[in-house]
Every structure is written in C-alpha cells, then in structure tokens.
Ligand SMILES: Cc1cc2nc3c(=O)[nH]c(=O)nc-3n(C[C@H](O)[C@H](O)[C@H](O)COP(=O)(O)OP(=O)(O)OC[C@H]3O[C@@H](n4cnc5c(N)ncnc54)[C@H](O)[C@@H]3O)c2cc1C
C-alpha cells in the first residue's frame with residue numbers, strides 16, 4: 378500500500394470479541410497502543426479549515442491534539458484536550474463524535490478516529506492536571522442538577538472566580554451519564570474528571586430536589602446571585618397503551634441506573650426492549666449481559682436506517698445475539714397479573730417527513746404479537762417539573778428538558794436560567810452558554826465587563842476561544 382493509500386485506511390480500533398463480551402460488562406473497545414495512535418493521527422490532513430473542530434459542540438481543538446499525538450507529544454495533547462474539555466475522560470469513551478461525521482477524510486475513506494485519539498492523549502499523556510480558579514468574587518451561584526450541563530456551567534463559573542453550589546436530587550452526580558453502561562465507560566470516568574475540579578469553591582449537595590426542598594426563587598431569596606436549572610430529562614415516557622403499568626414493565630433509564638449502581642434487577646427469560654434510540658440499544662445490550670440464555674429482542678417503529686441510534690452502537694450490538702424487529706409500533710401489553718406479551722401494529726415506510734426522515738404508516742389490519750415476560754420501555758424521557766413555580770415559564774420542549782425562553786437561556790424570572798442537551802457534549806455546550814449568560818447578566822448588574830474564560834490552568838494569558846481557521850459552528854443547537 379502506498380503512503381497516500383494508507384491515509385484512507387483507519388487504524389482499526391481494537392474490540393473485545395463478541396463471544397467474550399456478552400457475558401459480562403468488560404469494556405468493548407480497547408485502547409490504541411502509542412504507535413497505533415501516532416499512525417492514526419498521522420492520517421490527519423491538519424486542515425486549514427478544520428470542519429472537525431467546527432462540528433464539535435464545545436469547539437474542542439481536536440486538530441490540535443491530533444497533531445501533537447502524531448508527533449508523540451502525548452503530555453501536550455492531554456494538556457490541550459483538558460484545557461477546553463473538563464469532561465474529557467468521559468467523552469473519550471462515550472462522545473457520539475460529531476467531529477468524525479464532519480471530518481474531511483470521511484468523504485475519502487474513513488474519518489480520523491478523533492474520539493479514540495482523545496483517549497490515547499489521556500492514556501499516554503498526563504491527565505492528572507488541576508484547574509485553577511481566578512481570584513474569588515464572593516458571589517455564589519446555584520445550579521440545580523449535577524448532569525453534564527450543570528457540571529460544565531460550574532466549571533466555567535468557578536474558573537471565573539464564582540462560588541457554585543450544585544443541588545442534585547439523586548445521591549450520585551453525573552445525571553444520565555451515570556446510566557451509561559460499564560461496557561462503554563467502565564471506570565467512573567466522570568469522577569476522574571471531577572478530580573481536576575478540586576481547587577474550586579464548588580459544593581455538591583446530594584439528595585436535595587428542586588420543587589420539593591427548594592425552588593429557584595427561594596434560592597435567589599437565600600442570597601444566590603443566579604440559578605441555573607439543569608435538571609435534564611429524568612422521567613420515563615410511556616407509549617400510552619393498555620397494560621403498560623403491569624408488573625414486568627420497566628423504564629429503561631431506571632433499569633440502567635440500577636444496574637450501574639449494583640442494585641438488584643429482576644429480568645425474565647424473554648426480554649423485549651421497546652424503542653430505537655441509544656438508550657434502547659444500551660438496554661438491550663445490558664439485558665443480554667445480565668441474562669445468559671434469555672431471548673433479547675428490540676422492537677422499533679421505523680427501520681434500522683431511520684432509527685435514532687448511532688450506527689456504531691447498532692453495529693456493535695448486531696453480533697451480540699440480539700433479535701432486532703423493525704417497523705413495529707406498540708399497541709397493547711398482554712397479561713393479567715404480569716406481562717405475557719406485546720401486540721404491535723406493523724408499519725411500512727412512506728415519504729420522508731418534515732425532518733427528512735422517512736415517515737412510517739400503519740399497514741391496515743396487520744399486527745404482530747411478541748411473547749415476553751419482561752418489557753423495558755425505552756421510547757424517551759422528559760423532565761419532571763413537579764413543584765417548579767409556573768412563573769418561571771419552564772416548558773418541556775420536544776427535546777425533553779426545560780429551557781429558558783430567552784435566547785440567553787434566561788427564564789421569565791430574572792436571574793434564573795435553564796438548559797440541557799441531547800448528548801453529553803451538547804449538554805456541556807449548553808452549560809457553557811448558560812454560564813456565559815450568567816456572567817454577562819451579573820457583570821451588567823455590577824457595571825463591570827463580562828469575563829472571558831481564563832486559562833483553566835492558571836496561566837496569565839487568556840487562550841484564544843477558537844483555533845486558527847475556525848469560522849463558524851457546523852452544528853446548530
Ligand atoms: C442510558 C443512556 C446512555 C447515554 N449514552 C450517551 C452516550 O454514550 N454519549 C452521549 O454523549 N450521551 C449519552 N446519553 C445522553 C446524555 O447522558 C445526556 O444527553 C446528558 O447527560 C444530558 O445532560 P444534562 O445535564 O442536560 O441532563 P442530565 O444528565 O439528565 O442531568 C440532570 C440532573 O438533574 C437531576 N435532577 C432532575 N430533577 C431534579 C430536581 N428537581 N432537583 C435536583 N436535581 C434534579 C437529575 O437527577 C440529573 O442528575 C445517554 C443517556 C442515557 C440515558
């Protein structure tokens with residue numbers, strides 16, 4: 378193979394063999410060696426206009442760290458990565474790598490393994506760095522919800538010298554990222570990331586729920602200068618069909634949390650997962666690992682091509698003894714005391730809908746019944762706004778989480794902001810925007826200029842917000 382040809386072949390990411398990995402929660406994807414990482418990084422063209430950077434919701438300078446990995450400068454690559462990405466240990470395992478979708482090499486072969494090179498930067502470079510806050514401002518901000526959006530906002534605000542308290546209703550931090558199965562994120566990577574926050578004036582208060590123990594307005598009255606509501610989407614959605622409340626029907630999010638926390642879960646021998654997104658895929662793969670010998674089926678109302686799950690996730694699941702059933706929409710759950718099966722409406726594809734996805738329509742009179750003793754519902758989640766005052770004007774959009782109605786995420790109550798995101802890195806981008814809005818709001822009130830993000834490692838110079846050649850984001854929220 379010539380040098381030019383080898384540029385178009387990705388250095389294969391090592392993977393645990395399906396026969397071994399379906400019996401436990403060992404990690405599916407393995408690290409590159411140093412040499413493999415350097416070879417893969419050397420495929421990068423170091424584009425003058427880095428589409429990869431523009432596609433990353435947090436504008437991670439991936440071109441920069443890839444160039445350093447290509448030279449074997451792993452410490453420098455880790456430093457550059459962590460300078461703008463405080464959850465890099467998490468994202469190098471679970472990010473849906475929007476950068477790779479935009480990589481110019483995608484059109485010429487296989488995109489650069491940008492996420493996996495982030496992992497190499499942190500594994501072979503020194504990730505044990507610590508963030509340094511600016512001089513204290515003595516202004517305390519409250520964040521409600523310890524998911525990626527809330528944590529990112531806290532990072533931005535603490536770097537600028539604010540004090541932050543994060544109130545979290547669960548007894549653990551991380552939000553939905555805490556439900557990501559260990560075969561994808563085995564080492565509590567989010568807690569590893571949080572180690573770098575140790576110099577901040579940041580307090581986590583666990584087991585305290587907004588709407589029950591306090592409200593955003595009561596926090597303002599207590600003296601918090603601003604409140605960021607980052608409660609994500611923690612309540613399971615159901616399809617609204619008869620029988621869905623029967624014993625044996627489990628919400629996917631709770632199921633995945635319980636497994637990760639080591640709490641006992643009871644599954645039968647015929648497990649059916651309803652849904653077609655990444656959460657459904659995680660539920661089906663987790664059920665497979667917990668129940669050797671059981672049949673594990675996933676039923677979704679569209680086709681594989683139309684499913685919202687990532688191609689990588691589906692491809693990894695296919696050899697794991699899972700039965701995929703497409704074009705089936707739930708009609709009713711069968712059973713008297715417990716789940717015994719589910720009846721589905723058979724669907725067919727029609728013309729594309731407004732979003733460009735091909736719509737589906739029911740086939741008249743055509744139904745399918747699948748026998749099962751356990752159903753895991755994975756058709757979506759939405760925020761729980763119980764107890765949040767209506768004057769905030771919080772509404773749950775189609776995305777599932779509440780967002781302030783103003784362009785800067787401010788709600789109808791001055792000083793209260795709200796946002797979230799559809800992936801870890803999107804939630805982080807929302808957290809950054811909310812933190813910038815909070816800083817701008819408080820700076821306006823105090824008659825001082827808004828503060829740009831300082832060097833997270835305490836240097837004198839403010840790093841440029843974007844790498845050379847960056848024009849505007851490809852990704853729009
Ligand atoms: C099973 C699963 C797998 C996923 N896999 C991936 C993946 O591989 N890659 C990826 O990028 N994304 C993945 N996601 C999506 C990603 O985790 C979310 O998009 C992201 O966590 C959203 O961040 P957030 O901060 O907006 O909300 P959340 O993560 O939902 O965090 C909100 C936090 O607020 C807390 N909270 C809720 N209500 C209250 C209240 N009233 N008071 C106080 N606290 C409250 C919640 O307990 C939670 O901790 C996955 C999601 C799930 C469920």
Ligand code: SF4
Nearest residue numbers: 433437472475476492
């Ligand atoms: S954070 Fe995600 S989208 Fe951004 S560069 Fe890393 S892998 Fe790509």
Ligand code: SF4
Nearest residue numbers: 421422424429480481
């Ligand atoms: S778009 Fe691809 S080839 Fe170009 S700099 Fe980014 S990773 Fe490298």
